[in-house]
Amino acid sequence: MRHRKNRSSSLELSRRDLLRLSTAGLVTSATLPWLESAADAAQQPAARRSCILLWMNGGPSQMDTFDLKPGHENGGSFQEIATSVPGIKISEHLPKVAAMAEHLAIIRSMSTKEGDHGRATHLLRNGYLPQPPVRYPTLGSLVAHELGDPLAELPNFVSIAPFRNFNPAAYGPGFLGSQYAPLIVGQDNNAGAEEGAPEDDLTVADLAPPEGVGSDTVGERIDMLAWLNNRFVSDHAAPPAVGYQTAYERAIKLMRSKAAKVFDLDEEPAEVREAYGRNRFGQGCLLARRLVERGVPFVEVTLGGVNSIGWDTHTGNFETVKDLSGTLDPAWATLMSELDARGLLESTTIVWMGEFGRTPKINQNTGRDHYPAAWTTVLGGGGIRGGQVVGRTSADGTTVEDRKISVPDLLATVCTALGIDPMKQNVSNVGRPIRIVDTDAVPIDEVLL
Amino acid sequence: MGCKASRRGGAPAARVLGPPAAAVALLLAGTCWFAADTHAADNSLDVTCTPAAPAAAPLLSVEELTAHIDHALADAWQRDGTTVAPPADDAEFLRRASLDIIGKIPSVSEVEQFLDDAAPDKRRQLVETLLNRGAYAQHFANTWRNLLLAGAAENVQSQINTPQLDMWLRLRFAVNMPYDRLVSDIVNAPIEAPQQPATPNMRSFIPSPAAFFQANEQKREMIAASTARIFLGVQVGCAQCHDHPFSDWTQRDFWSLAAFFDDPSNGIPPGGSSANAVSIPDSDIVVEPVFLDGTQPDWQTESAKRELLSQWMTSRTNPFFARAAVNRLWDHFLGRGFVHPVDDLDKANPPSHPELLDELARQFAGHGFDLNYLIRAITATRAYQLTSRASSVEDSDLSTFARMPVRRMTADQLFASIVQATGYRQQRRRAQPGVLPDLADAAAAFRARFSDSTVPRTEAETSILQALTLMNGELVSTATDLEESETLAAVADAPFLSDEERIDSLFMATLSRRPDAEERARFVEYVGRDDSPGEHKQALADVFWALLNSAEFALNH
Structure with missing residues (x-):
């Protein structure tokens, strides 16, 4: 699974991978029974690395989560509480996360320049500002490309309840191509989702055949399809034909696989589901744990996307942040403790971030506005030296006084923690090589194990 | 195009063109086919306004151009010992030509009719029929929409105005508007989207290409980079922040181009010598609008800045314009440009068949940038009519055009x-007051899931x-x-x-x-x-x- 190293040209190699697959595909698609979840990767967790991105849509307030300024007029009404690490204090509304601070590196000195939701979302999630025509891949696609197993039953990148309206390209595979697109789970606001049983909608679209089409019929249809495709591909041996056949084989494998049971959260005990929180984000984190257990290298869960712009607290900041913290806290803490109990926390890097922070000064609507100059992200788990704070902001929270961290620095740190060389180049859609992370990135050494 | 009127009046169009050969040569790695040596235009053409036609370039008919392409490719195949695929059968040709020209497969009756047709020139007739269908305009509008909105195809702002762009393009392809005119119209269009009527419906809907500017966030540097890339095949965008690492473009070149576009968010820089000056961000450098080949606009004509730019771009002597268009159209039909990637006409990225590209560009310009002329010639070539069947992936060297690629x-x-x-x-859905009827609802959702328009097909x-x-x-x-x-x-x-x-x-x-x-x-x-x-x-x-x-x-x- 970890055989893909240091590839100089992604497009060329992805083609080669496909050709290699096709040799197997041509032989097996119609004739052999599908392998059902045989390779239960959970048996050797240490060999594998995964990343879970907890995406805080709208830009979370650093001043009310991880970098409080009690006593200062900018501080607002929240109190600090002690964490499991002496000297580190965070918001009173994140008590369960506080108890796991030994796993977390809190970066209080993020400093960026982009204060527009769409552009900043692209910057944080893709590592670059948008610059058409280059189609930069999102982080999940980059990681799936590096760490994913092209033959895996489950997709290598799953995005749970994304809110893509700010910038759809920030959720796409860009020049890496559709094979690295996320499998989207749960309501997607971009497609006009409606309010519904929020914790029960974490399903894959179109995974099941339409009603009235029985499994015998499905079997017959797929046999005919495989027969047609084998004939066509054998005398049209070209990447689009082979790629098409491969995508179908993987989709059919997923439809028929026991591995698809990963999406059935009813398999979990009620108390576990309760512990994460009976809401979309909580259940999404539970699903993320299940996916990582089965070897999926990148899972992202969005908090604050559906039916609101979550953390974009221009008005009534404190009620909203308290509310969101109440959702975040049990989900995140339970995720980490469950991963830890399974021996998976040391191989699963957790990233907590949004597109920017919020103004230290409280506005006249008791809100906070967009603020990229000084804000916070948090890393934890695999490859990360927890129990520390990186950087410092001024007493009023407006400036970074120590250890300024840029977006490339942050993403290079995440890549390094995952065992990925952030300076690796991929060939882009405009024919130019583009590094996974921009060249001026310096990984945050003290955070890396 | 401002110069059309003056030509109709009998006066020669203003000459703002004529790049110094040295500057062009610098950019073109030695192949400088549109040299400044020009003579009077062929008067049989009523389309272009520039008085310059390339020297010693007899105009070829569609059939002659097809024969020219066939010879050029056959020579290359013979020289390189390339194995050439067998011809496509009628069904293969029908399906391919339909998809490439009208953007969809033929109907059952069209298939039966074509397969049973005994006419020897039925392929040519088919192309003629397809070019006259409304679906041709729609397919080319779709193609150009994807191109113009490129990486920002899903940008919410430009999405709102995408139907207007689609219609704007359809109206132009439907009448086979000369390509130079089409591009001028885009470059000179108002940056702001027109106000749609208060109770919009399809009848009162105002077509506009404004989505192109919105996809570029209405920023001059993004518009300039897209304009150069899409219409000139020049990737000058990298020079926005630093001198181009692979070619001769400098940051100054880039911002001199960007200076042709206004940017409401950026005022006139202090110290600028004229109202047109633009300062390069994070620097003290102030630049004036200058064309990419280093020539200066002729401000005496009192044309607007963008008008001067579009006149320079679409001139027959522009070294990039016709080549970029021909390369793109060849890619549309053959699955790959002579220059690949298609948007990168750089000396570090030479064409696979330089003389052929030059000749096609010359003929395209000579025929008044007539897209249908080129389409007729290309679809009649042997290369276009080769089969895509291949028993091994090793057969697919796309750059020889000796086999049709699968796309x-x-x-x-x-x-x-x-x-x-x-x-x-x-x-x-019925039109509702205040809501644009979304006739393409299902198509839009489908497009969102299947869109990857910038990845080679x-x-x-x-x-x-x-x-x-x-x-x-x-x-x-x-x-x-x-x-x-x-x-x-x-x-x-x-x-x-x-x-x-x-x-x-x-x-x-x-x-x-x-x-x-x-x-x-x-x-x-x-x-x-x-x-x-x-x-x-x-x-x-x-x-x-x-x-x-x-x-x-x-x-x-």
Whole structure:
């Protein structure tokens, strides 16, 4: 699974991978029974690395989560509480996360320049500002490309309840191509989702055949399809034909696989589901744990996307942040403790971030506005030296006084923690090589194990 | 185009052109085919306004140009010992030409008619018929929309104005507007989208290309980079922040181009010598508008800045314009440009067939940038009419044009082809006050899931989600539903058809060909297993489903 190293040209190699697959595909698609979840990767967790991105849509307030300024007029009404690490204090509304601070590196000195939701979302999630025509891949696609197993039953990148309206390209595979697109789970606001049983909608679209089409019929249809495709591909041996056949084989494998049971959260005990929180984000984190257990290298869960712009607290900041913290806290803490109990926390890097922070000064609507100059992200788990704070902001929270961290620095740190060389180049859609992370990135050494 | 009027009045158009040969040579790695040496225009053309036609370039008819291309490629094949693929059969040609020209597969009756037509020039006639269909304008509008909105195709702002852009482009392709005029119209269009009427409906809807500017966030540097890339094939965008690492473009060149566009968010820099000056961000450098070849605009004409730019761009002496267009159109039909990637006409990235590209560019310009002229010539070439069949991937060296590559369809092509094959009817909503009727609702959703318009169509790019959508999603499910599918009902319920004919019809509806003996035998056997009416129809639905999901259906080959 970890055989893909240091590839100089992604497009060329992805083609080669496909050709290699096709040799197997041509032989097996119609004739052999599908392998059902045989390779239960959970048996050797240490060999594998995964990343879970907890995406805080709208830009979370650093001043009310991880970098409080009690006593200062900018501080607002929240109190600090002690964490499991002496000297580190965070918001009173994140008590369960506080108890796991030994796993977390809190970066209080993020400093960026982009204060527009769409552009900043692209910057944080893709590592670059948008610059058409280059189609930069999102982080999940980059990681799936590096760490994913092209033959895996489950997709290598799953995005749970994304809110893509700010910038759809920030959720796409860009020049890496559709094979690295996320499998989207749960309501997607971009497609006009409606309010519904929020914790029960974490399903894959179109995974099941339409009603009235029985499994015998499905079997017959797929046999005919495989027969047609084998004939066509054998005398049209070209990447689009082979790629098409491969995508179908993987989709059919997923439809028929026991591995698809990963999406059935009813398999979990009620108390576990309760512990994460009976809401979309909580259940999404539970699903993320299940996916990582089965070897999926990148899972992202969005908090604050559906039916609101979550953390974009221009008005009534404190009620909203308290509310969101109440959702975040049990989900995140339970995720980490469950991963830890399974021996998976040391191989699963957790990233907590949004597109920017919020103004230290409280506005006249008791809100906070967009603020990229000084804000916070948090890393934890695999490859990360927890129990520390990186950087410092001024007493009023407006400036970074120590250890300024840029977006490339942050993403290079995440890549390094995952065992990925952030300076690796991929060939882009405009024919130019583009590094996974921009060249001026310096990984945050003290955070890396 | 401002110069048209002056020409009609008999006066020669203002000459703002004529790049110094040295500057052009610097940019063009030695192939400087549009040298400054020019003479009077061929008066038989009523289209272009520049008085310059390239020296010693006899105008070729469509047939002559086709023959020229055939010779040039045949010479290259012979020189390199290239194995050339056999010709495509009629069904293969029909399907390919339909997808490339009108953006969808042919109907059953079109397939039957074409296959049974004995006329020796039926392929040429077909191209003529296709060019005259409304679907041609629609397909080329779709193609250019994807190009103009490039990486920002899903940008919410430009999405709102995409229908206006689509219509704006359709109106122009429908009349085969000369390409130089089309580009001038885009470059000179108002940056702001026109106010749509308060109670909009399709009739009062104002077409506009403003989505192009919105996709570029209405920022001068982004508009400039897109303009240079799309219309000139010049990737000067990298020079926005630093001198270009691979070629001669400097940051100063880039911002001198950007200075042709106004940017409401940036005022006139202090110290600027004129109202047109622009300062390079994070620097003290102030630049004036200068063309990419280093020549200065002629401010005496009192034309607007963008008008001067578009006159320079679309001039017949511009070294990039016709070449970029020809390269793109060749890529559209052959799956790959002479220059690849298609948007990168850089000296570090030389064309595979430089003389041929030059000749096509010269003829295109000489024929008044007539797109249909080029399309007729290209589709008649031997290269375009080669088969895509290949037993080994090793056969696919795309740059020789000795075999037609297999290409993925665009989202628009796939959607239109599914509609064509199945008779799927889009739900049309009534126009409501204050709400633009979204006639392309289903198409838009489908497009969103299948859009990857900037990835070369000859690359492998199908996602699991796309496969699931086609297998289990609403579109194909409805199309293969016994109650709802129009095509299926027509095939299943016609009392005079045998099972052989039913299978033949389903094949022609989806794969645009008749089945071979083995296929016919297998599927006739399948539908004949149980002849109770319900089961029989269900079996036909199963066959239809398999055909609609097949690689042969979903790919352009």
